[in-house]
Each structure stands twice: as structure tokens, then as C-alpha cells.
Amino acid sequence: MGAIRGIIRKGQVIMAEPADLPDETEVEIVPVGLASPAGEEGTMSPDEIARTLAAMDEVEPFEMTEQEEAAIAADRRARKEWEKARFLEHADRLRGAWE
Numbered sequence: 001m002g003a004i005r006g007i008i009r010k011g012q013v014i015m016a017e018p019a020d021l022p023d024e025t026e027v028e029i030v031p032v033g034l035a036s037p038a039g040e041e042g043t044m045s046p047d048e049i050a051r052t053l054a055a056m057d058e059v060e061p062f063e064m065t066e067q068e069e070a071a072i073a074a075d076r077r078a079r080k081e082w083e084k085a086r087f088l089e090h091a092d093r094l095r096g097a098w099e
Contacts, residue, residue: 004027006015013029021027042050064072 004015004019005017006013008014
């Protein structure tokens with residue numbers, strides 16, 4: 001059985017669908033935003049590892065031309081200069097918000 005989904009209403013869990021669990025089954029409720037990211041809940045099974053490696057083998061490498069690399073580098077430089085030029089202005093606004 002996978003995860004059981006529901007919402008909290010007046011302090012009680014209201015399930016989206018009935019759970020096929022016997023009475024007195026102990027469960028653990030973790031709010032969706034606080035749940036561990038996928039894959040951090042335990043060791044991967046050999047089947048999960050094989051599927052992951054197979055999916056990784058299908059990914060084609062990302063390659064850029066010299067012109068594309070130069071364009072990205074120029075854009076980064078321009079953004080850095082823009083941020084540096086506006087840093088003090090932004091810092092003054094933040095300082096004013098805290099005063």
C-alpha cells in the first residue's frame with residue numbers, strides 16, 4: 001500500500017479515500033511540505049538501483065557550441081555588473097525596512 005493522503009480539518013485527519021487498513025493499525029502522519037525528499041526514506045532496492053541506472057544511461061550529454069558558451073559567459077558578466085551597480089541601492093532599501 002502506498003501513502004494515504006488526506007487533510008486536517010478541526011484537528012482530525014480526513015482521508016481522501018478510505019484506507020484498507022484494519023482497526024488499531026498504527027500510522028505516522030507527516031505534513032506534505034515536511035516530508036523527506038524522495039529517496040531519503042531508506043536504502044534503494046536492487047530493482048530501484050537498476051531502473052535508476054538505466055534511466056541515467058538514456059540521458060544524452062548536454063553540449064554547447066563555443067558561441068553558446070561565450071554568450072552565457074557574457075550574460076553572466078552583464079548580470080554581475082548589473083547586480084554590483086544596484087547593490088548599495090538594494091542594501092539601503094533593506095536597511096530602511098529594518099529601521
